[in-house]
Amino acid sequence: MASRADAVPMGGTAEYGIWRVILASAVGTMIEWYDFYIFGSLAAVLALKFYPPGNDTFAYIAYLATFAVGFLVRPFGALFFGRIGDLVGRKYAFLVTLTIMGGATFLIGLMPTYTSAGWFAPVTLILIRILQGLALGGEYGGAAVYVAEHVPDNKRGFYTSFIQITATLGLFVSLLVILATQYLTKDNFNDWGWRVPFLISIILVSISLYIRLKMKESPIFASIKSAGMTSTQPLTDAFGKWENLKRVLISLFGATAGQGVVWYTGQFYALFYLQTILKVNTKTANIIIAVALFCAMPFFTVFGAISDRIGRKWLMLGACLLAVVTYIPIYKAMQSAAGNNVVTVKSSRNKVTGAISLTPMTIDPATNAQVPAKEAPNPNMPMLVFLVFIQVIYVCMVYGPIAAYLVEAFPAKIRYTSLSLPYHIGNGVFGGLLPLIGLSSCAATGNILAGLYYPMIVASMTFVVGGLLLKETHGHKIWDEVGGMK
Numbered sequence: 259m260a261s262r263a264d265a266v267p268m269g270g271t272a273e274y275g276i277w278r279v280i281l282a283s284a285v286g287t288m289i290e291w292y293d294f295y296i297f298g299s300l301a302a303v304l305a306l307k308f309y310p311p312g313n314d315t316f317a318y319i320a321y322l323a324t325f326a327v328g329f330l331v332r333p334f335g336a337l338f339f340g341r342i343g344d345l346v347g348r349k350y351a352f353l354v355t356l357t358i359m360g361g362a363t364f365l366i367g368l369m370p371t372y373t374s375a376g377w378f379a380p381v382t383l384i385l386i387r388i389l390q391g392l393a394l395g396g397e398y399g400g401a402a403v404y405v406a407e408h409v410p411d412n413k414r415g416f417y418t419s420f421i422q423i424t425a426t427l428g429l430f431v432s433l434l435v436i437l438a439t440q441y442l443t444k445d446n447f448n449d450w451g452w453r454v455p456f457l458i459s460i461i462l463v464s465i466s467l468y469i470r471l472k473m474k475e476s477p478i479f480a481s482i483k484s485a486g487m488t489s490t491q492p493l494t495d496a497f498g499k500w501e502n503l504k505r506v507l508i509s510l511f512g513a514t515a516g517q518g519v520v521w522y523t524g525q526f527y528a529l530f531y532l533q534t535i536l537k538v539n540t541k542t543a544n545i546i547i548a549v550a551l552f553c554a555m556p557f558f559t560v561f562g563a564i565s566d567r568i569g570r571k572w573l574m575l576g577a578c579l580l581a582v583v584t585y586i587p588i589y590k591a592m593q594s595a596a597g598n599n600v601v602t603v604k605s606s607r608n609k610v611t612g613a614i615s616l617t618p619m620t621i622d623p624a625t626n627a628q629v630p631a632k633e634a635p636n637p638n639m640p641m642l643v644f645l646v647f648i649q650v651i652y653v654c655m656v657y658g659p660i661a662a663y664l665v666e667a668f669p670a671k672i673r674y675t676s677l678s679l680p681y682h683i684g685n686g687v688f689g690g691l692l693p694l695i696g697l698s699s700c701a702a703t704g705n706i707l708a709g710l711y712y713p714m715i716v717a718s719m720t721f722v723v724g725g726l727l728l729k730e731t732h733g734h735k736i737w738d739e740v741g742g743m744k
Contacts, residue, residue: 279408280420282473283401286356286466287421289459290397291428293363293390296435296455297328303452307371308380327384328391329690335395336678337493343400343674344492347483348407348476351674352400356470359393360463362386367456395686399678406665407476411735412566418661419562426551426558426653429525433548440541478670478736492675496668505667506680512728513663514684516578516720517656519713522689523581524649525551527709530693531589532642535603535706536596537618538634546642553643554650558658565659569732574663575724577655578717584648585710592645593706595638600631605701616701666731688716 297304335355343351365386372379401421409417435455442451474480482488489495497503525547532543565573593600600618620631660681668676696709 276409276417278469279473280405280417282466282469283352283405284420284424285462286352286470287397287401288424288427288431289462289466290356290359290394291425292431292462293359293428293456293459295429295432296363296459297366297387297390300436300452300455303448307452308369308383309372311372326690326694327387328394329686331388331391332395332682332686332690333679335392336399336682337395337675338392339396340399340496340675340678341492343396343403344489344672348400348404348479348674349470349473352397352404353467353470355393355397355400356463356467358389359397360460360467362389362393363456364460364463367453391686395678395682398681399674402661403665403674403677404476406662407478407670407736411733413563414665415565415570415659415662415732416559416563418665419559419658421661422562422657423555423558425521425657426525426555426650430548430551430555433544433551437541437544437548482670487671489671492672496672496675497679502668502672502676506676508723508727508729509664509667509677510680510684512720512724512726513574513660514680515688516684516717516724517574517660518684518687518689519692519716520577520581520656521653521685522692523585523710523713524646524653527692527696527713528592528646528649530696531592531706531709532596534616534697535618535700535709536593536600536634536637537598537631538596538637538642542634542637542639546639547646549643550646550650554647554654557651557654561654561658562662565662565732569730570659570663570666571724571728571730571732573659574656575721575728577652578721578724580655581649581652581717582714582721585714586707588645588648589707589710592642595641595645596634597637598631598634600706602628602704603700603706604628604704616697618706663731666734666736667729670736 339351339355342354366383369383369386370379398421401424402418405421406414406418432455439447439451439455475483479488491498495502497506529543529547532538532546533540538546561573599620601621602619603616604619605616618631619628621627622629664677664681665673692713695712699708699711700706702708
């Protein structure tokens, strides 16, 4: 049986062992996020590759719908692989998820286009996207639990925060790849260059698999498995019993829903707002987001470490409250920093596809009439980087400690299953729907700030529910819980 000492290394060789665990978990998880986001980052190009030519709007919408499928199936992946992780083991589950994600992404790089394969191309792409979503649904819980069950109780927030960096790092790397591809000629990129980001991921996946195969099972899971204390029905124990289901619901509405919208607002919606509403050049907008992410990423570990000292709950809820109070002023400042005086948007609906297109409008100083805004000629990049950086700091505050909270909130024998579902509903549904809801809100009202109402409402809900019902888990000794099992 694994001993408690295996999970609380304090220095020297043992400390090196912790970093190997973190490296094995974090690299694979970052690659999975990269694979997931590169699909969306290349939407404008790949839409025309995999859907019928002649109607660019339809192709783009169909591709985005395919992208959305990956978000919608994430909770199902959480249930499926969470059950495996609680029945068979954490290590086995996230070896499988990494293999599926890596293989699926590599296949996209080999896919025939619509021109050469007809409807086989988009149908196969949807199936691959489903596999990606299922794999990501199982990956995060496995990585977070695996690391958390190896590290000392008093440093769990700090060590698990390195897993939290991986989602933002994956987005950051995908943006770098997009910027790098712009050095290819347009013809080369359209011909074969778009395949490169997908194909190279198999090299990274292979390295990560090699590292993970050498790792041992989580010492806590090894202990409960050798003692015959694992759950035989993880789904029933996690969601069929009110005591644990209540924890799941409180974690969803009092933590992960708010965390999801803060994460997607500070990174994805900020990028959408710059490109679509403020008409900042696509390359410039990508650079702004990438620089802000690079500067803010170390703060995931800062806030993870702070949560080890002062607690997880109010740090996470404080980020939600700051988002509610400051989003409107921040986005007004972004509007000013763009420099092209966008004041409203007008929407039009395509009669054939039903797609909504937005036209940002500005005021013509000569006539005082609204006219379509031009591309921002000279945006204040340092100010825009700073304003996005502030939003990503909120992301760090709520996301840095949340893995430690989720691990500590649920019992070991159903931990993988229990924490994965609220995490992926909070992020994949509440967070993943934010760009669509934000776009629709702006289109319906003409108000360029209307897209912020949804994340502000959800973050407010999380602040209230979490403030009243969320328990502080800081200081919870998860090995004591295992020792107390009967």
